[in-house]
Amino acid sequence: MAGAAALSTMxxxxxxxxxxxxxxxxxxxxxxxxxxxxxxxxxxxVLKGKITPGDTAAIDQTLRSFDTLLGDLSAPVVAxxxxxxxxxxxxxxxxxxxxxxxxxxxxxxxxxxxxxxxxRESSIGLLNAIYAAVIRLIISAYYLIPENAASAGxxxxxxxxxxxxxxxxxxxxxx
Amino acid sequence: MTDQSxxxxxxxxxxxxxxxxxxxxxxxxxxxxxxxQLEADVVIVGTGAGGGTAAETLSKAGLSVVLLEAGxxxxxxxxxMQERAAYRDLYQEGTGRGTxxxxxxxxxxxxxxxxxxxxxxxxxxxxxxxxxxxxxxxGVSGCSVEEMAPYFEHMEKRLNIHQWPQPPNANNGMLQxxxxxxxxxxxxxxxxxxxxxxxxxxxxxxxxxxxxxMLVTTIPSALDNKAKLIHHARVVRVLRExxxxxxVEAEALTANVRGRTGQKxxxxxxxxxxxxxxxxxxxxxxxxxxxxxxxxxxxxxFLHPTTLTMAIYPEAIDPYYGAPQSIYSDHFQWxxxxxxxxxxxxxxxxxxxxFAAGFYSTAGQEISSSMDQLPNTQCMIALMRxxxxxxxxxxxxELGDAGQPILDYPINPYLLEGVQRSWGIMLExxxxxxxxxxxxxxxxxxxxxxxxxxxAALAELPIAPHKVTVGSAHVMGGAPMGDDPERSVNGCDGKxxxxxxxxxxxxxxxxxxxxxxxxxxxxxxxxxxxSKLAAELTA
Numbered sequence: 001m002a003g004a005a006a007l008s009t010m011x012x013x014x015x016x017x018x019x020x021x022x023x024x025x026x027x028x029x030x031x032x033x034x035x036x037x038x039x040x041x042x043x044x045x046v047l048k049g050k051i052t053p054g055d056t057a058a059i060d061q062t063l064r065s066f067d068t069l070l071g072d073l074s075a076p077v078v079a080x081x082x083x084x085x086x087x088x089x090x091x092x093x094x095x096x097x098x099x100x101x102x103x104x105x106x107x108x109x110x111x112x113x114x115x116x117x118x119x120r121e122s123s124i125g126l127l128n129a130i131y132a133a134v135i136r137l138i139i140s141a142y143y144l145i146p147e148n149a150a151s152a153g154x155x156x157x158x159x160x161x162x163x164x165x166x167x168x169x170x171x172x173x174x175x
Numbered sequence: 176m177t178d179q180s181x182x183x184x185x186x187x188x189x190x191x192x193x194x195x196x197x198x199x200x201x202x203x204x205x206x207x208x209x210x211x212q213l214e215a216d217v218v219i220v221g222t223g224a225g226g227g228t229a230a231e232t233l234s235k236a237g238l239s240v241v242l243l244e245a246g247x248x249x250x251x252x253x254x255x256m257q258e259r260a261a262y263r264d265l266y267q268e269g270t271g272r273g274t275x276x277x278x279x280x281x282x283x284x285x286x287x288x289x290x291x292x293x294x295x296x297x298x299x300x301x302x303x304x305x306x307x308x309x310x311x312x313x314g315v316s317g318c319s320v321e322e323m324a325p326y327f328e329h330m331e332k333r334l335n336i337h338q339w340p341q342p343p344n345a346n347n348g349m350l351q352x353x354x355x356x357x358x359x360x361x362x363x364x365x366x367x368x369x370x371x372x373x374x375x376x377x378x379x380x381x382x383x384x385x386x387x388x389m390l391v392t393t394i395p396s397a398l399d400n401k402a403k404l405i406h407h408a409r410v411v412r413v414l415r416e417x418x419x420x421x422x423v424e425a426e427a428l429t430a431n432v433r434g435r436t437g438q439k440x441x442x443x444x445x446x447x448x449x450x451x452x453x454x455x456x457x458x459x460x461x462x463x464x465x466x467x468x469x470x471x472x473x474x475x476x477f478l479h480p481t482t483l484t485m486a487i488y489p490e491a492i493d494p495y496y497g498a499p500q501s502i503y504s505d506h507f508q509w510x511x512x513x514x515x516x517x518x519x520x521x522x523x524x525x526x527x528x529x530f531a532a533g534f535y536s537t538a539g540q541e542i543s544s545s546m547d548q549l550p551n552t553q554c555m556i557a558l559m560r561x562x563x564x565x566x567x568x569x570x571x572x573e574l575g576d577a578g579q580p581i582l583d584y585p586i587n588p589y590l591l592e593g594v595q596r597s598w599g600i601m602l603e604x605x606x607x608x609x610x611x612x613x614x615x616x617x618x619x620x621x622x623x624x625x626x627x628x629x630x631a632a633l634a635e636l637p638i639a640p641h642k643v644t645v646g647s648a649h650v651m652g653g654a655p656m657g658d659d660p661e662r663s664v665n666g667c668d669g670k671x672x673x674x675x676x677x678x679x680x681x682x683x684x685x686x687x688x689x690x691x692x693x694x695x696x697x698x699x700x701x702x703x704x705x706s707k708l709a710a711e712l713t714a
Contacts, residue, residue, distance in 0.1 A: 049543030073271035074262035075433065076575055116538055122616050124686035127254070127616060128641030129277035135538040143528040144259045152528040154495050155257035157182035157374065159382060 001035055028158075030070040030078060031063065034089045037104040039063055039138065045112035046138045053109050066141035081137065082131045179496065184256075184374075188384040190395050191250040199398040202247065204427035204440060205407040211440045213403065215241040218423055218444040220410045220459065222695035223289020226450035227332070227389025227397075229705040234400035234608075236709035242394070242402055243408035243425055243444050245451070246286035246593050247432055250390065254380030260380035265293045270482030274570065275583040280646040281454075281481060287406055288390030289452060291694060294648070295377045295499040295525065296366040296386055298336045299642075299691035300327045300699065302510050303683045312513070313686035314657035317667050323699055326706075330698040334367040334387040341373055344497025346492070346523045349553045351459060351502045353604030357570030359506035366498065375496040375525055387658075408440050411578070412463040413447055413677060420677035421446045429680075447707065449654075450701070453683040457572040457653035458580035460664070466673040469661045472654060473572030477581055477688035478647035479558040483524070483534060484592045486605035487548045487622065494552055498554070499525035507557075507600065508690060513564055515594035519557040520691060521601065526554055534645040536618050538710060545622070550581060555604065557597030559590060562652065569688075572653050582650075586640040594643050595633065602629045616644035649693050653681040656677035669704040680704050
């Protein structure tokens with residue numbers, strides 16, 4: 001569940017940061033270069049125990065899934081998410097809201113964890129909402145990858161071509 | 176943990192695979208290359224519980240019907256039991272819909288069949304307490320328990336709604352066990368299924384057409400009756416000549432339903448029925464600039480704000496498999512109707528991984544180890560009955576820059592009290608049934624190992640709108656019915672108070688929340704209203 005909704009109309013809070021003008025990063029449809037820096041720092045903190053900062057293959061796979069997920073949301077929701085990322089990306093608001101004054105590309109795992117904690121524990125509702133959107137989207141992007149869903153025990157039946165018989169309906173038999 | 180991946184599921188039941196042989200008239204508006212103009216006795220906007228029911232009733236009476244659906248036509252052949260495609264194709268805004276301040280996530284369907292394509296099949300008649308409240312306080316006539324009974328009975332038969340005969344899955348079984356242990360009333364849920372394989376993927380589209388959703392019941396029957404279905408067609412506004420509504424104007428959406436193709440669809444009809452669901456129906460009225468002298472459109476929109484607790488058990492729960500909802504408890508629902516703290520219904524949700532992970536609202540080692548134990552995880556939800564108490568006025572639908580509905584519904588102290596109280600009740604139930612640890616849906620909470628520890632934590636956690644996780648899968652109200660035009664938008668026959676030939680037939684008619692999963696309330700009410708309209712038009 002993306003639940004990013006949250007951000008579909010948060011422009012009032014986000015506009016204080018001004019809008020980032022850059023387009024999507026190479027190979028991405030929505031995420032911009034600065035978003036990738038942010039998410040590369042955040043993903044190992046959000047998914048601690050699943051992804052380490054050095055595991056670039058897993059991070060990149062999650063970010064590609066994230067980009068696909070954004071494309072599956074509505075345009076107003078995507079705009080809201082990118083505005084939230086602006087708050088976290090632009091120097092002044094990044095520092096004030098997360099305590100991360102250096103660029104995300106220079107952030108350690110501990111820096112990212114501390115940034116998440118500040119957003120989570122803030123008394124400002126908007127920052128709690130940004131926290132929820134960032135973590136939900138990263139975690140959803142990760143568990144929307146079927147092998148990761150399988151690691152949580154989810155191995156649904158296979159769908160086979162049309163015309164193949166379905167198993168006997170147990171309920172019908174019981175009735 | 177159970178591996179179902181060797182089980183093979185076929186699609187022999189998909190009626191849409193033979194659409195051509197059946198002579199069905201289905202248009203994919205994303206593919207049209209010029210303007211489309213149609214005429215009908217009745218144009219119905221939306222194909223969910225309201226639109227599907229109205230389409231069958233009206234077409235059966237011999238009336239010509241055009242059904243417009245903004246979402247895509249997706250059928251069991253495409254339902255693969257995986258989360259990504261389902262959330263993308265079958266839900267409003269790809270599950271990204273939420274309230275204006277981001278406080279609540281809203282899950283609503285958006286494909287042919289509407290939310291009935293993805294709901295969890297739970298079927299309740301409108302509770303007698305709710306109908307009585309509407310009659311006594313909301314100016315609703317003709318909807319007493321006795322007056323509604325024949326309509327519910329008809330729809331129950333039509334959709335094979337019956338008490339679930341199989342044992343509950345472990346997720347639901349825990350709600351039963353906990354209720355028995357603590358002396359709470361509980362009961363078995365009725366479901367609209369036929370030949371259900373007890374798989375558990377109702378929320379991702381039933382892969383075997385066992386769920387008796389609109390997609391496989393009333394819409395095929397309307398198509399058999401020569402109704403025309405146009406999907407990828409988003410209605411922008413109703414058309415008017417003076418005080419008379421003459422049809423609707425729609426825009427064609429692109430194949431992925433995220434953009435517009437630029438083509439227009441116009442349907443002229445003797446009667447226009449709006450059934451886009453709560454939020455969407457009020458939004459059409461707002462976009463159409465219809466008269467609203469008392470400012471009622473979009474107000475009092477309700478959600479059954481829902482919160483949850485997660486618990487990890489020593490034994491396997493496999494919460495993603497098996498009928499998603501089969502047990503409920505109303506023990507805390509009707510302790511008072513419209514006075515005192517908010518009442519809530521207790522149920523459980525299915526926990527497919529991305530869905531579960533989203534609801535955890537936590538990160539780091541806490542989410543990783545929680546997800547590793549998902550096969551042993553049980554979840555309880557409390558659905559708060561909003562709209563009865565004076566401190567529960569619901570939310571307000573507004574239009575965004577793109578004309579899209581936005582629901583402004585802050586979580587107020589009245590609801591927050593219910594959130595906190597329900598956590599205490601649900602956590603106690605989980606510890607009473609032997610969970611190893613449990614966690615309320617609070618962003619600063621963790622898994623607590625004893626009921627004592629959890630209770631102490633509940634007293635300490637800051638209870639504020641964005642700290643708690645609350646969502647909704649039941650959007651209701653915003654265009655309520657009632658006899659008094661100052662307090663309602665439509666009459667109790669569904670007719671819009673201020674213009675002729677315009678009707679609303681969906682969950683936006685409800686003057687409060689239902690206090691139960693709403694699908695059967697919509698089916699019964701719309702069967703009643705559409706039967707009356709059919710009789711009038713064929714007289």
